[in-house]
Amino acid sequence: MTTELEPRTSAAIGGMGHSVKRKEDPRFIRGAGEYIEDVVLPGMLWMDIVRSPYAHATIKSIDASEALKVPGVLAVITGADLEKAGLHWMPTLAGDKQMVLPTTTVMYQAQEVAAVVATDRYAAADGVAAVYVDYEPLPVIVDPKKALEPGAFVLRPDRGPDKANNHIWHWESGDRAAADAALASAEVRVSEDIYIPRIHVASIETCGCVADWDAVRGQLTLHMTSQAPHAIRTVLALVSGLPEQNIRVKTHDIGGGFGGKVPVYPGYVLAVVASLTVGKPVKWIEDRSENLQADSFARDYHIHAEMSATKAGKITGLKVKTIADHGYSDAAADPSKFPAGLFNVITGSYDFPDAFVEVDGVYTNKPPGGVAYRCSFRVTEAVHAIERMVDILAHEIGVDPAQLRMENFIQPEQFPYRTPTGWEYDSGNYGVALQKAMDLIGYDDLRKEQAEKRARGELMGIGISSFTEIVGAGPSKDFDIIGIKMFDSCEIRVHPTGKVIARIGVQSQGQGHETTFAQIIAEELGFPVGDVKIEYGDTDTAPYGLGTYASRSTPVAGAATAMASRKIREKARQIAAHLLECSPDDLEWEPGKFTVKGSPDRFKTIQEISFAAYTNHPVGMEAGLEAVDYYDPPNLTFPFGSYICVVDIDKGTGQVKIRRFVAVDDCGNIINPMIVDGQIHGGLTMGFAPALLESITYDELGNNQAGTFMDYLLPTAVETPRWELDKTVTPSPHHPIGAKGVGESATVGAPPAIANAVVDALWHLGVRNIDIPMTPQKVWAILHEKGLA
Amino acid sequence: MEFSGAVDIPATRDRVFAFVTDPEEVGACGPGVESIEVIDATHFRAKAKVGVGFIQARFVVDLEIAEQQAPDMAVIKAHGQAPGSAVDAVGRMTLVDGPEPGTTTMQWSAEVSLSGMLASVGARMVEGTANKMIGQTFDCVRAKIAAEG
Numbered sequence: 055m056t057t058e059l060e061p062r063t064s065a066a067i068g069g070m071g072h073s074v075k076r077k078e079d080p081r082f083i084r085g086a087g088e089y090i091e092d093v094v095l096p097g098m099l100w101m102d103i104v105r106s107p108y109a110h111a112t113i114k115s116i117d118a119s120e121a122l123k124v125p126g127v128l129a130v131i132t133g134a135d136l137e138k139a140g141l142h143w144m145p146t147l148a149g150d151k152q153m154v155l156p157t158t159t160v161m162y163q164a165q166e167v168a169a170v171v172a173t174d175r176y177a178a179a180d181g182v183a184a185v186y187v188d189y190e191p192l193p194v195i196v197d198p199k200k201a202l203e204p205g206a207f208v209l210r211p212d213r214g215p216d217k218a219n220n221h222i223w224h225w226e227s228g229d230r231a232a233a234d235a236a237l238a239s240a241e242v243r244v245s246e247d248i249y250i251p252r253i254h255v256a257s258i259e260t261c262g263c264v265a266d267w268d269a270v271r272g273q274l275t276l277h278m279t280s281q282a283p284h285a286i287r288t289v290l291a292l293v294s295g296l297p298e299q300n301i302r303v304k305t306h307d308i309g310g311g312f313g314g315k316v317p318v319y320p321g322y323v324l325a326v327v328a329s330l331t332v333g334k335p336v337k338w339i340e341d342r343s344e345n346l347q348a349d350s351f352a353r354d355y356h357i358h359a360e361m362s363a364t365k366a367g368k369i370t371g372l373k374v375k376t377i378a379d380h381g382y383s384d385a386a387a388d389p390s391k392f393p394a395g396l397f398n399v400i401t402g403s404y405d406f407p408d409a410f411v412e413v414d415g416v417y418t419n420k421p422p423g424g425v426a427y428r429c430s431f432r433v434t435e436a437v438h439a440i441e442r443m444v445d446i447l448a449h450e451i452g453v454d455p456a457q458l459r460m461e462n463f464i465q466p467e468q469f470p471y472r473t474p475t476g477w478e479y480d481s482g483n484y485g486v487a488l489q490k491a492m493d494l495i496g497y498d499d500l501r502k503e504q505a506e507k508r509a510r511g512e513l514m515g516i517g518i519s520s521f522t523e524i525v526g527a528g529p530s531k532d533f534d535i536i537g538i539k540m541f542d543s544c545e546i547r548v549h550p551t552g553k554v555i556a557r558i559g560v561q562s563q564g565q566g567h568e569t570t571f572a573q574i575i576a577e578e579l580g581f582p583v584g585d586v587k588i589e590y591g592d593t594d595t596a597p598y599g600l601g602t603y604a605s606r607s608t609p610v611a612g613a614a615t616a617m618a619s620r621k622i623r624e625k626a627r628q629i630a631a632h633l634l635e636c637s638p639d640d641l642e643w644e645p646g647k648f649t650v651k652g653s654p655d656r657f658k659t660i661q662e663i664s665f666a667a668y669t670n671h672p673v674g675m676e677a678g679l680e681a682v683d684y685y686d687p688p689n690l691t692f693p694f695g696s697y698i699c700v701v702d703i704d705k706g707t708g709q710v711k712i713r714r715f716v717a718v719d720d721c722g723n724i725i726n727p728m729i730v731d732g733q734i735h736g737g738l739t740m741g742f743a744p745a746l747l748e749s750i751t752y753d754e755l756g757n758n759q760a761g762t763f764m765d766y767l768l769p770t771a772v773e774t775p776r777w778e779l780d781k782t783v784t785p786s787p788h789h790p791i792g793a794k795g796v797g798e799s800a801t802v803g804a805p806p807a808i809a810n811a812v813v814d815a816l817w818h819l820g821v822r823n824i825d826i827p828m829t830p831q832k833v834w835a836i837l838h839e840k841g842l843a
Numbered sequence: 844m845e846f847s848g849a850v851d852i853p854a855t856r857d858r859v860f861a862f863v864t865d866p867e868e869v870g871a872c873g874p875g876v877e878s879i880e881v882i883d884a885t886h887f888r889a890k891a892k893v894g895v896g897f898i899q900a901r902f903v904v905d906l907e908i909a910e911q912q913a914p915d916m917a918v919i920k921a922h923g924q925a926p927g928s929a930v931d932a933v934g935r936m937t938l939v940d941g942p943e944p945g946t947t948t949m950q951w952s953a954e955v956s957l958s959g960m961l962a963s964v965g966a967r968m969v970e971g972t973a974n975k976m977i978g979q980t981f982d983c984v985r986a987k988i989a990a991e992g
Contacts (some may be wrong), residue, residue, distance in 0.1 A: 104926075104927075105927055105959075105960075106959070107927055107928045107929035107958040107960065107962075108929060108958050109958070155858070163963065164960075164963070177911020183926040184926075185926075191922070191929075191956075191958070276876065343963070359882045489923060580908065608907055753966070755957075755958055755962070756958075757957070757959070757962035758961075759963065759966045761960070761963035761966075763965050764967075765964075
């Protein structure tokens with residue numbers, strides 16, 4: 055079904071489908087948000103971090119004597135200090151371990167080496183400059199392929215003699231023999247090497263925390279920038295031995311997360327150790343260069359893909375081999391069973407009879423990580439590869455890329471559809487979305503224009519991306535992070551005057567949870583959205599949840615919110631029946647009131663019922679009106695969309711100009727159309743950026759070459775194209791409100807649309823692939839080689 | 844990074860060799876050098892302030908004359924550190940007769956490994972800055988020797 059959802063509630067209630075203005079925005083636009091930097095506690099100290107200039111070196115000695123002479127410096131913490139307490143290593147969310155501070159060897163440039171605690175930030179920085187570390191440089195491995203070569207030195211000897219290599223893990227999915235057979239018997243085979251470069255989430259707010267140890271009460275409060283505060287509390291309890299009820303993790307407003315604020319960074323642990331040591335609150339805030347150089351990166355996948363098809367263009371098989379560069383530690387935040395995330399969604403929107411995908415994780419002298427940057431666990435990499443490959447096949451056999459997609463899409467009647475790599479897609483209608491995008495952009499006319507321009511020697515390209523996302527992790531049978539199942543939660547309390555507070559296990563980093571979750575409750579219970587207050591991010595009060603990433607808030611906690619609301623509605627029905635002196639079965643619900651069937655004058659509003667829950671509840675019933683739900687999703691959700699991009703390339707400069715970009719998204723039922731549009735605008739911009747601007751590269755010594763915003767090029771409004779949006783609505787059949795999640799679709803879908811457009815403009819010159827980012831320099835070099843520039 | 848070049852100096856080979864292997868004399872020509880400490884005949888420690896773009900760092904550099912054949916050649920190794928940055932370098936110098944009688948041509952090369960904040964944040968400007976500093980150093984060496992007559 056592809057239908058627009060008409061709001062069921064009035065604008066006064068503001069349930070699903072209403073573009074309710076964001077309740078959080080007044081404080082943001084008035085500068086009244088409270089970010090981590092705004093947290094100032096009495097007696098608070100500052101911590102700053104000494105970082106390694108070398109990507110790989112032995113630490114011969116650390117001399118802190120001069121630093122301790124700096125006025126205001128109180129303490130210098132080194133790896134040797136942590137080792138005494140067994141805290142020099144810590145577990146990562148991926149089941150590997152990473153150093154909090156090194157005792158013998160640094161593994162990447164900008165790694166934490168020591169922490170300086172001082173009375174203010176300037177003294178801490180002066181102290182950092184005065185710590186003298188004597189290093190002996192060691193050889194460096196930057197290239198993961200070299201890390202796998204026989205004879206390469208072993209980066210992580212701590213893993214023991216059985217693992218005397220740089221290979222972390224091997225993961226595979228699908229049927230290798232069947233994929234091999236499909237390729238062997240194919241009429242047409244295409245293959246390509248595709249590199250998805252290392253990029254950074256580059257949130258405007260860097261990471262930071264205030265650790266506050268109260269020795270008298272035995273209470274640790276950690277104010278922090280985290281997308282997953284509950285998981286952090288549990289990890290802290292397990293690592294520190296402090297009782298979990300005496301640990302409170304509190305997030306505040308978060309200035310962008312995008313996956314980068316899921317992991318536990320050494321700085322957080324060091325601030326806790328510092329506060330425990332000095333008995334005062336300790337604040338640590340990264341500067342921009344620390345953030346870009348040391349925080350978890352995203353992507354860095356070296357993909358080799360092979361695809362088979364008939365001469366007529368029917369896709370028959372896919373085989374993908376990938377090397378994943380994880381830096382010196384696998385600190386990705388992937389679910390335990392999925393070290394390469396959900397990369398095996400790589401069969402995309404297409405009906406592949408056979409597919410096989412394998413990924414090998416590798417250590418290098420780079421920062422650890424592998425976070426899902428605004429994508430659900432390696433889906434961006436998968437979508438880029440499959441959408442590039444489909445385009446290469448189309449061009450290779452001379453079939454229009456739109457037509458090839460249409461002929462190979464999974465058809466609406468095939469849902470629920472089981473992919474050859476094991477996923478069960480819940481719902482989809484891919485052809486309708488692509489046709490809508492084609493109609494909107496005037497696809498046929500553009501192809502005519504392109505032919506005319508090409509005849510005149512002008513370079514114009516049209517690129518399509520018909521992606522399928524996989525979000526909402528996830529069902530407890532398959533999904534956990536460090537053993538904690540990936541359910542999520544909501545607790546709703548209705549006050550006597552008919553006002554509501556609800557607390558959720560997920561965390562907003564700007565998505566607008568305070569509005570959309572209130573709208574779900576408005577939809578389910580009929581309370582006006584303005585009467586519903588949403589809270590999150592305080593582990594003392596909010597129910598346990600795994601946090602916000604991988605577009606899981608609406609699919610999981612959103613479902614919990616609907617289910618908790620329905621529990622309340624059932625109790626409200628009992629109370630209404632008591633008040634109206636009828637059987638509960640005789641009542642009809644419409645948002646905001648129960649009415650006796652056939653007697654429209656006899657009704658009780660949800661507000662009247664709320665009051666009665668505390669003043670006149672039935673004998674034998676508990677007073678109050680509240681409910682909690684921990685929702686374990688039966689399946690993931692599979693948003694999708696079709697994007698079309700038109701580019702013009704300047705032959706003189708290699709500059710790629712996006713002339714038009716049409717995005718048709720389908721995220722199931724929509725809670726707030728305005729917020730969804732905003733999510734898509736932001737996501738498209740974050741997809742455009744790595745396609746044309748952003749990447750983190752390293753020199754041969756392992757120096758990060760993008761350590762500031764002068765070198766790591768974020769788009770501003772000046773560079774960003776104008777986005778043209780439309781949608782289809784295909785509800786998720788298993789989700790309580792039919793929603794699928796949208797935060798990441800556009801980031802996932804946009805890069806291949808742009809890349810396909812650029813290659814489309816250049817294919818006739820013999821260009822098959824260009825790795826992103828397609829910078830003017832890179833494109834100009836190709837044009838120059840072809841004699842055009 | 845590798846750098847190399849040749850520079851003519853209006854003085855004899857002996858004089859040039861003596862100048863460039865005397866840390867007090869040549870040290871004063873290093874841009875940003877604030878102090879030179881002579882540890883022994885072949886080991887020195889220099890403190891120097893270096894700026895690349897908007898980043899400034901105060902380096903402590905340990906220098907060693909690793910090889911020398913007066914008055915023909917010398918090899919100098921350097922290991923320097925500043926907060927968050929480090930530099931490791933090997934410089935080679937060969938002196939031959941210059942184009943005019945009584946002059947000397949210094950053929951030099953250097954391999955420089957820059958690590959850390961300066962390499963990361965200043966990456967786009969490092970090579971240009973290094974070239975400028977090398978030029979300033981040789982201008983100074985030539986001028987000082989010439990001034991001595």
